[in-house]
Amino acid sequence: MPELPEVDIIRQGLAPFVVGARIERVILNRPDLRNVFPPSFATRLEGAEVINISRRAKYLLFTLSNNETLLSHLGMSGNFRFGRPDRQTINIKHGFEKHDHVILELSGTHSPTPFLIYSDPRRFGFMDLSTDPQNCKYLKKLGPEPFGNEFNAVALAKNLAGRRGAIKAALLDQGVVAGLGNIYVCEALYRAGIDPRVRAMDLVTGSRERILQLEALVGHIKDVLGEAIASGGSTLKDYKKVDGSTGYFQHGFKVYGREGETCLAKGCSGTIKRISQSARSSFYCPVCQS
DNA sequence: ACTTTGACCTGTGCGC
DNA sequence: TGCGCACAGGTCAAAG
Numbered sequence: 001m002p003e004l005p006e007v008d009i010i011r012q013g014l015a016p017f018v019v020g021a022r023i024e025r026v027i028l029n030r031p032d033l034r035n036v037f038p039p040s041f042a043t044r045l046e047g048a049e050v051i052n053i054s055r056r057a058k059y060l061l062f063t064l065s066n067n068e069t070l071l072s073h074l075g076m077s078g079n080f081r082f083g084r085p086d087r088q089t090i091n092i093k094h095g096f097e098k099h100d101h102v103i104l105e106l107s108g109t110h111s112p113t114p115f116l117i118y119s120d121p122r123r124f125g126f127m128d129l130s131t132d133p134q135n136c137k138y139l140k141k142l143g144p145e146p147f148g149n150e151f152n153a154v155a156l157a158k159n160l161a162g163r164r165g166a167i168k169a170a171l172l173d174q175g176v177v178a179g180l181g182n183i184y185v186c187e188a189l190y191r192a193g194i195d196p197r198v199r200a201m202d203l204v205t206g207s208r209e210r211i212l213q214l215e216a217l218v219g220h221i222k223d224v225l226g227e228a229i230a231s232g233g234s235t236l237k238d239y240k241k242v243d244g245s246t247g248y249f250q251h252g253f254k255v256y257g258r259e260g261e262t263c264l265a266k267g268c269s270g271t272i273k274r275i276s277q278s279a280r281s282s283f284y285c286p287v288c289q290s
Numbered sequence: 291a292c293t294t295t296g297a298c299c300t301g302t303g304c305g306c
Numbered sequence: 307t308g309c310g311c312a313c314a315g316g317t318c319a320a321a322g
Contacts, residue, residue, distance in 0.1 A: 002315060002316090003315060003316090006315075034298070034299090034316095034317080034318095058315095058316075073316080073317085074315090074316090075299095075315090075316055075317080076299090076300095076314070076315055076316055076317095077299090077300080077301090077314090077315080099300085120299095121299080121300050121301065122298085122299045122300050122301080122314090122316095123298085123299055123300080124298070124299070124316060124317075125316090126317095162291095162292085163292080163293090164292075164293080165292080165293055165294085169293080169294085172316090174316095174317085181315055181316070182314090182315065182316085183315065184315095234315080236314075236315065237301085237302085237314070237315080238301090238315090239315070278293085278294070278295085279294085279295070279296080280314095280316095281313085281314090
């Protein structure tokens, strides 16, 4: 489900309710998501206060008062919401749904209910704890944040140099730039006029035109992500904000999901194509993108 | 070292 | 109505 904009909207939605709150109790309705929960997962959370919530790439980081950080990745279908159980007994028969796997019972919060529920039908998401999150195995290998100063044409060129694979696949690699997923890669490449099949290294050592495309791409990545955040993210299927409302950037897609439709660029009568790359769909305009 | 493929899961929508 | 198949916002291990 969520790429950088969606994860950030969820962070924004959670922050007012979880920062300053205490985790009283943790309920796990199963022993694992994508990974088995770490040893003593619930115990290490219980009693801790949430000091801050931040985002790195597509990870949410809950900084806790006990020197632990809770890392949460939403995979394809993960989501947080505040639930409304009407019984003291906590189990999925009372107020929870089939895929509510983790429940954090909070105190000291103005949230709609004390129960912060993590739901994830496909279970591609995961949670883990770390006392040194910046150096943990998940975050250590990530590339620059798109909105950080470290993300610029020089840095992107360095990360693309020598890569013979398609630019589409390279941008999905979280070590090249952090936080992009299938939707926003398609949209950024469209805006930059780059065919998704172009070899990544050609944008570094290719023609003058290619190098200009690389420089433009940096700006378009920032722009499309920024616009998506301003629109509350993109809701295709099950992505919802913490308050249950949907994003609306999906109405701003120029190519994603528009196979067979006419290109929206002024004066262009091209037809949006869909191809498969790295087992993912790529959408592009064969006229605008070369 | 790099690149591609398959696996991990469930749900939904489509054609027959 | 049911069945089989393709496909879906991500990541990782394994194979090439």
